[in-house]
Every structure is written in C-alpha cells, then in structure tokens.
Amino acid sequence: MTTARTVLFVLYDGLQSLDLTGPLEVFHAAGRIAAADGAPGAYRLVTASLGGVPVTTGSGLRLTPDQDLARSEAPHTLVVPGGDGTRDPDPALVAALRALAPDAQRVASVCTGAFLLAEAGLLTGRRATTHWGYAGTLAARFPGIEVDPEPIFVRDGPVATSAGVTAGLDLALALVEEDLGGEVALRTAQALVMFLRRPGGQAQFSAQLTVQLAERQPLREVQQWISEHPEADLSVETLAGRAALSPRQFARAFAAETGRTPGRYVDDVRLETARRRLEESADSVESIARGCGYGTPEAMRRAFLRTLAVPPGEYRRRFRPGSAPRSAPDDPQKETVR
Known part of the structure; x- marks a missing residue:
C-alpha cells in the first residue's frame, strides 16, 4: 500500500x-x-x-x-x-x-x-x-x-x-x-515482550481451568494422573480401573463431576501438554508427540490443526522465545497449512 x-x-x-x-x-x-x-x-x-x-x-x-x-x-x-x-x-x-x-x-x-x-x-x-x-x-x-x-x-x-x-x-x-x-x-x-502469539482458536482457559475438580477423591486422583502421564494408556477402561469403577460408572461419574467426558479431557490435557513442550523445550516434534500420547507426529499435527488451526511447527515458531525455524528438520513434512 x-x-x-x-x-x-x-x-x-x-x-x-x-x-x-x-x-x-x-x-x-x-x-x-x-x-x-x-x-x-x-x-x-x-x-x-x-x-x-x-x-x-x-x-x-x-x-x-x-x-x-x-x-x-x-x-x-x-x-x-x-x-x-x-x-x-x-x-x-x-x-x-x-x-x-x-x-x-x-x-x-x-x-x-x-x-x-x-x-x-x-x-x-x-x-x-x-x-x-x-x-x-x-x-x-x-x-x-x-x-x-x-x-x-x-x-x-x-x-x-x-x-x-x-x-x-x-x-x-x-x-x-x-x-x-x-x-x-x-x-x-x-x-512488546509478547512471548505468546496465540492463534484465534486457542481456548480462553487451559484444560485444567475449563473443568471442575471432581468431588470424589478417586476421580480427582485420576484427573491428576492424566495430567502427569499424558503418554500412558488413558482409555476409559484403564482410567476406570484406577478409580475402582466399571467403565460405564466411571464415564458417567467423571462427566457429571467435571463437566467433561473422559475422552475430551484426555484430548485437552494432551494438547495442552504438547503446546507447553513446544513452547518451553527444544525436543523434536516426534519426541513430543510420543511423550504426549499421540504416537506419531501426524496424529499430533491433526490434533493441532483441528483445535488450534496451526500445525506444531508453526505453533513453535510463533510461541517459543528465540523462535525455531519455520520448518523444523524434525517436522514430518513442511507445515504450510495455516
């Protein structure tokens, strides 16, 4: 112009x-x-x-x-x-x-x-x-x-x-x-020392702040365990076993007390953990994907695009101080989707 x-x-x-x-x-x-x-x-x-x-x-x-x-x-x-x-x-x-x-x-x-x-x-x-x-x-x-x-x-x-x-x-x-x-x-x-350049699709609150803390101690312990072990088997069956409930009882009680289904809560925690590691660490996208329970970089990429509208490599470039390259060598492919 x-x-x-x-x-x-x-x-x-x-x-x-x-x-x-x-x-x-x-x-x-x-x-x-x-x-x-x-x-x-x-x-x-x-x-x-x-x-x-x-x-x-x-x-x-x-x-x-x-x-x-x-x-x-x-x-x-x-x-x-x-x-x-x-x-x-x-x-x-x-x-x-x-x-x-x-x-x-x-x-x-x-x-x-x-x-x-x-x-x-x-x-x-x-x-x-x-x-x-x-x-x-x-x-x-x-x-x-x-x-x-x-x-x-x-x-x-x-x-x-x-x-x-x-x-x-x-x-x-x-x-x-x-x-x-x-x-x-x-x-x-x-x-402006704006460490985070957040895409519009990012939630106003973190996963932990958008849900209620469960009333029952076993369910609160499951919430904490999910946050500390995003890479683990977090299926409803496994989580229900930790709470000493049947899968059906667990899913119903978890949703009633937290306002979020177990699957949605796990997805949110994994995404938030991956975001934080991209922002704070120099770990490769592949390593972060495994450590957050996605299994493959492509699975994590799909989760980022679905929720944040940016792929992991672009997210890191925007949000990490010092800024990583536009296409990090460990990205599964050049991430041009915006």
Whole structure:
C-alpha cells in the first residue's frame, strides 16, 4: 500500500483502558518496525468519541480523542474496545458505528465491545466471541449471533471479535500479520515482550481451568494422573480401573463431576501438554508427540490443526522465545497449512 491504513479506535465513557491501549500499542509498534524496514506510514492511528469530547475510562483515566466519531471518515480498520460503558450504550454511539462499519475494510472488537457491534447489527448471522463471562448474555440478548465462548478471537469475514483484554493484543497481531506479514508480526511480538502469539482458536482457559475438580477423591486422583502421564494408556477402561469403577460408572461419574467426558479431557490435557513442550523445550516434534500420547507426529499435527488451526511447527515458531525455524528438520513434512 502507498497510503497508511487508518486504524480508528472508538472512545466512550466507561471503556476498559487496556482494551484500547493494548491493540493501539501493537499497531504502533508494527508501524515503527515497518518504517525501520523502509516502509514508513504503515498505520495512521486515530481515536474518536461522540462530539470529540474527552471520555473517562472505567478506571478513571481521562482520555482526549483526536476527532468526532460522527464526523469521521470510514477507516481501514475500526476497533471497538469493551468496558462497562457497553451495558447501556448511547444510541448515537451505536448509530455512528452502524454508519462507519459498512465502508471500513475491517471491524474488530475487544472483550465486551462485541455488545456494541451487536447493537449496531454488525454481528447478526455471524460467528463471534467475547469474554467468557459475558458470552451467555451476548447469546441470550442477540439470538441471531453464533456465540462461541471458547476461542480467544474469531474472524468472520470482515468482522473480528476477541475475548478479554489480552486477547485484543493477539487479535491486533493477527491483523498486523495480515497487513505486513509474519516477520513483522513476530518482531512486533518480540518488541512488546509478547512471548505468546496465540492463534484465534486457542481456548480462553487451559484444560485444567475449563473443568471442575471432581468431588470424589478417586476421580480427582485420576484427573491428576492424566495430567502427569499424558503418554500412558488413558482409555476409559484403564482410567476406570484406577478409580475402582466399571467403565460405564466411571464415564458417567467423571462427566457429571467435571463437566467433561473422559475422552475430551484426555484430548485437552494432551494438547495442552504438547503446546507447553513446544513452547518451553527444544525436543523434536516426534519426541513430543510420543511423550504426549499421540504416537506419531501426524496424529499430533491433526490434533493441532483441528483445535488450534496451526500445525506444531508453526505453533513453535510463533510461541517459543528465540523462535525455531519455520520448518523444523524434525517436522514430518513442511507445515504450510495455516
């Protein structure tokens, strides 16, 4: 592009300051890195509120916008942060978003900013996410939206929604990568000490945090054993034996007390363990696959693509400090699927 991409950040009373400043700093850092590479003016960052008046964030921070939202031209990217101000939004704010969005190339929300997009009709018929604590409310209030509470961000056409606070940084990095390429996005993450560049499909919580701790001690011990031995035989029959229950009794009790079937829990723990080892160790993909119970690198690859939408080699390149090569020598094949 020969002209800067305008990124317009919407300001209103009660916004969450980190929902604003996090993505803004990502775009700013990416622009500086692109300029250092001889491509100045990658982004033009603008803030706007109704009437161009100062706003107060939920934490009391006073912000002075650059311009009047109602008089703003449609930007390349429209970013709507979340915050307490989304609970009972000003109709004029919703109308301004509704007017600007159709001519913007991209619209993005952070956390409960999804409620403002929903009020403006921008999420109707689309898949979206928000902070897990508000996903049920969003789905109930706007039944025309397919609300998915698990991913950290969701892209549906030109509209992107993200989960709480830090997920806005992940979404901003994904948009930077789309604009300026993977190398600039990676260097931006490193510059901001964003150790993890998480793909949108990554869950908002780890496997252990998304389930309840079983009430009965034998089942709690099975949960712990699964986490400590992902490479073991974790069939229902084997786990039931450890809990001194029949397979049918075990499966029913485990699901009732944890909210997750044994098979799903095992899958989640194995994936999470493999992710952590890719991030923290220099072990080969084949070694990690065996150590996490996948058996073969291809089986682990399929699990990563199914859940995270990136293969293990690409995941390691994105997330491990120091960054491994784009195609590690031990990968079963060059992993180009994104």
